[in-house]
Amino acid sequence: MSKKRYFIQIAYDGSLYHGWQVQPNAVTVQELLDKAMSTFFRQPIETLGCGRTDAGVHATDFYAHFDIDELEESKVLHAVAGINAMLPYQIAAKKIIAVADDAHARFDATARAYKYYIHFQKDPFKLNRSWLLKDKLDVNLMNQAAQALLNFTDFSCFSKSNTQTFTNNCKITKAVFEELNDGLVFTIEADRFLRNMVRAIVGTMVLVGKKEIDIEGFIDIIDSKNRSKAGQSVPACGLYLVKVEYPYIR
Template sequence: MSKKRYFIQLAYDGSLYHGWQIQPNAITVQELLDKAMSVFFRQPIETLGCGRTDAGVHATDFYAHFDVEGIAETKVLNAISGINAMLPYQIAAKRIIPVHDEAHARFDATARAYKYYLHFQKDPFKVNRSWLLKDKPDMELMNQAAALLLNYTDFSCFSKSNTQTFTNNCKITKAVFEADEDGLVFTIQADRFLRNMVRAIMGTLVQIGKKEINLDAFKAIIESKNRSKAGQSVPACGLYLVKIDYPYIR
């Protein structure tokens, strides 16, 4: 029986982990998933994720691909409960999907969406889940600035420097704030994202909402392509990867 490729769909609370990708001296989601799957399938399993989430960032919809050899497809597809039994409660496997042999969790994704949560009153149930911001920003102003993002493609000003990307171009198709219980939620969707991009965008939009900078200054920051001109990155706790689109997965 030959090697077969699958996608695994996950959700995880990133509070305790140093991001998705395996690190030499820190516990990550990928490390724990690979260990659990290797034990279950009784062979070395190495996953490749749809992207990198930083330390403390969460995911409600995350995909990784992996190859398994010599195991019937029905057994692989029914492995979710067994894999979950070996994972900590902060990480949940949701489903396994058979895909073609060249399917790639990172490169085949056609769109990604994140949400960022803000709240304005101390809440013990939102610790590590949302960012507590003491002064409520102006949502209307932030939405005016967020709408401007759709007019640009080069987001160098919101990217970590010295990353191994060939281009800093992204196509943002949605960027909007909405009221959410006692806070706000920002939703942003694009074909791809740069390292730290959403958190840097949020930090700059909050400056708009606090009226520290205006819309012209926001446009000038984007056009500068200079990270030092943009706002600080907001805390990881409020950020969630919520949707990944593939042409062959429903």
Template sequence: MNKKRYFIQIAYDGSLYHGWQTQPNAITVQELLDKAMSVFFRQPIETLGCGRTDTGVHAKEFYAHFDVENPDESKVLSALGGINALLPYQIAAKRIIPVANDAHARFDATARAYKYYLHFEKDPFKLNRSWLIKDRLDIDLMNKAAELLFNYTDFSCFSKSNTQTFTNNCKITKAIFEQGEDGLVFTIEADRFLRNMVRAIMGTLVRIGKHEINLADFKAIIESKNRSNAGQSVPACGLYLVKVQYEYVK
């Protein structure tokens, strides 16, 4: 049996879906993508994603790998139009990339980046795409706290409990708040992320911005390695996966 592996790059608005990963009794991005590609290629296609996104989280750049039996390479590489025609408008296929047969969308990723969007005045065009928060925030203090993340690698305090990860260590390389269009944007990059990590970090940094806790408290929370000490997870609507890096994908 001749099988060839490919990466597919997609983008999606997660508002209508219960995250990326296929699950019973819920509509997910992976389920719809697998169905569309199975129809197009006229064979069962099962994707494996670069990670999982929770219900309501969006992705501007997401990769998954899949195998095709006895592929016609030219047909595979020109499949975007046909696949997009079979997908709902909220999911878009962007690229198909031939890769080695042992390439892995999840384990081969060397870096990922997320953005979180906040706005401060009611705006119907930001519904389900940004978090409306009416509190005034001390952005300078939040950025000072964000810089402290570079001093740590164990982020157990920001991880969803009872996950199946072998380690809670991550190397964060960027974490900054910047003024965006009609709001605020938090960008964070790391070699890997834990379940719920970005939303928990945001929830804790917002507490800093409200002056509910200080920088010493923030350090103590990280060093406690206890999720119950960190802030609540912020709503999923403002979170976007924006970049996934591989050594062999340009």
């Protein structure tokens, strides 16, 4: 029987895992998902994800594709429940979607969105899920910096060095900080993201919020294309992949 391609949509709390991608000496989300699916389907399954989240990063909307003998529609629903029964509580399968044989979870994504959470008072219920920051921030200045991002496409200054990307160009369509009752959330959407990009952007905008650099200084950092000029990479615990869009999935 010929193989059929499917997408699986999952969500996960990344606190316990060394990121998405399989690694030789660490437990990852992909490793546990592939094991659960291989056990359920009784054949080797290797997924390919829509991206590569780092250790400690979370996802509420993540897609991976895999190939398997074509499934009856009733078995698809059964598969989601069966796979969930074999996954740890921190990883949840949401649905399985039949797609074209050449559909690709990574390269076909047309947009992605992340959120980054910051809180200002110690809260045990935010441990590993938000960044505790005790500095006072000027959110209006940070939003001015966020809007400036929309005027650029080359974000080399926010990219991890020595990555195997063919370009450091991204088209950011939304970047905004919103105040919450107990902190801040930064939302950013783009066609693609570079390794460590969101955490580096937030770390640099925090410097703006603390008035250690002004908006012109922020723009100069982007123009420099130099990672060493930008701010620290903020902790992974506050970062969530919240949306991945495809032209054929609604």
